[in-house]
Amino acid sequence: MKTKINWKKFILSSFIILISFVLIADILVDRIFKPQEFDWNKIFGFENLFWKVLASIVGAYFYSSESKEEKK
Numbered sequence: 001m002k003t004k005i006n007w008k009k010f011i012l013s014s015f016i017i018l019i020s021f022v023l024i025a026d027i028l029v030d031r032i033f034k035p036q037e038f039d040w041n042k043i044f045g046f047e048n049l050f051w052k053v054l055a056s057i058v059g060a061y062f063y064s065s066e067s068k069e070e071k072k
Helices: 007-033 046-064
Strands: none
Touching: 007 046
């Protein structure tokens, strides 16, 4: 079964997921639970950003490929 992707929804939701959920949540969790180890270089390091971008793309894929058709 082919899955149709709404590309406008995909691009918009990937940026929203990356900025709001992943970056802000990561900063807040690090500041609250590990304040002594908090480091901006670690948050915006290549490896950490790679996984954040990958997570936002996967989340956006699932969000944008939902079908709104009702089954009868």
